[in-house]
Amino acid sequence: MSHWPYPRIVAHRGGGKLAPENTLAAIDLGIARGYKMFECDAKLSHDGEIFLLHDDTLERTSNAWGVAGEMSWDVLSKVDAGSWFGKAFAGEPLALLSDVAERCRQHTVMVNIEIKPTTGLETQTGKVVALAVQQLWAGMATPLLSSFSVEALAAAQLAAPGLPRGLLLDEWDDNWQELTSRLGCVSIHINHKLLNEKRVAALKAAGLRILVYTVNRPERARTLMQWGVDCICTDNLEQIGPGFGA
Ligand code: G3P
Ligand code: MG
Numbered sequence: 001m002s003h004w005p006y007p008r009i010v011a012h013r014g015g016g017k018l019a020p021e022n023t024l025a026a027i028d029l030g031i032a033r034g035y036k037m038f039e040c041d042a043k044l045s046h047d048g049e050i051f052l053l054h055d056d057t058l059e060r061t062s063n064a065w066g067v068a069g070e071m072s073w074d075v076l077s078k079v080d081a082g083s084w085f086g087k088a089f090a091g092e093p094l095a096l097l098s099d100v101a102e103r104c105r106q107h108t109v110m111v112n113i114e115i116k117p118t119t120g121l122e123t124q125t126g127k128v129v130a131l132a133v134q135q136l137w138a139g140m141a142t143p144l145l146s147s148f149s150v151e152a153l154a155a156a157q158l159a160a161p162g163l164p165r166g167l168l169l170d171e172w173d174d175n176w177q178e179l180t181s182r183l184g185c186v187s188i189h190i191n192h193k194l195l196n197e198k199r200v201a202a203l204k205a206a207g208l209r210i211l212v213y214t215v216n217r218p219e220r221a222r223t224l225m226q227w228g229v230d231c232i233c234t235d236n237l238e239q240i241g242p243g244f245g246a
Contacts (some may be wrong), residue, residue, distance in 0.1 A: 002186040004209050009232050009244050011038040012214050016235040020085035022052035024095045031107050034242040039233050041116040044125050049073035050097035056118050069118030101136035115147040126155030134160045146189045153183045177206055200227040
């Protein structure tokens with residue numbers, strides 16, 4: 001089984017449901033609440049800057065609209081990614097991956113960077129993110145990369161083979177062992193609804209670590225931990241705290 005330095009509880013999209021997702025405000029909130037690791041979604045601007053955004057488009061989580069990956073960072077940097085969530089976050093900008101690295105350095109926290117490519121940019125995003133992570137996190141705890149995109153993971157593997165990778169699954173795939181082995185994954189990041197005790201045992205027997213998302217019921221988190229899951233990624237920062245299950 002691979003070396004696994006990551007804590008048991010991971011704050012989803014920075015600060016769960018308590019702040020606008022994937023912003024520095026969310027990450028700061030998670031850190032203030034004592035979380036030692038957070039997850040965030042990274043993609044490329046048209047001019048190659050790496051920033052945080054879950055969707056391909058801006059409308060759900062900002063005051064702007066359109067495909068973010070078709071815009072330059074100069075345009076994206078002026079977007080308000082906080083007002084949609086609440087007045088207290090008005091003017092909160094989109095976050096650059098370099099700012100995320102700075103937070104990790106300042107506060108000694110870890111990160112799971114989900115490579116979330118704009119459709120069509122899978123290979124380029126995997127490569128650019130992996131190379132940037134290698135530089136930005138030099139001398140710090142290594143981020144855990146993950147993606148639903150096999151192409152992005154393969155590109156990350158080629159560009160920076162030493163970075164740990166996890167395959168994301170939102171549907172069960174009987175081919176998981178071949179896929180994770182080919183991509184050199186240390187972990188599988190899986191929708192917890194797809195798991196039962198037998199599947200957890202099979203994944204672990206194959207030497208994989210398991211991160212489950214998005215687990216918001218404490219009872220369910222306890223069950224998954226009993227089955228042997230390594231990491232719980234949660235939006236419920238009120239009830240699943242950083243020391244949950246310890
Ligand atoms: O990485 C875990 C989780 O974030 C994957 O789903 O859609 O929330 O990015 P999503
Ligand atoms: Mg994500």
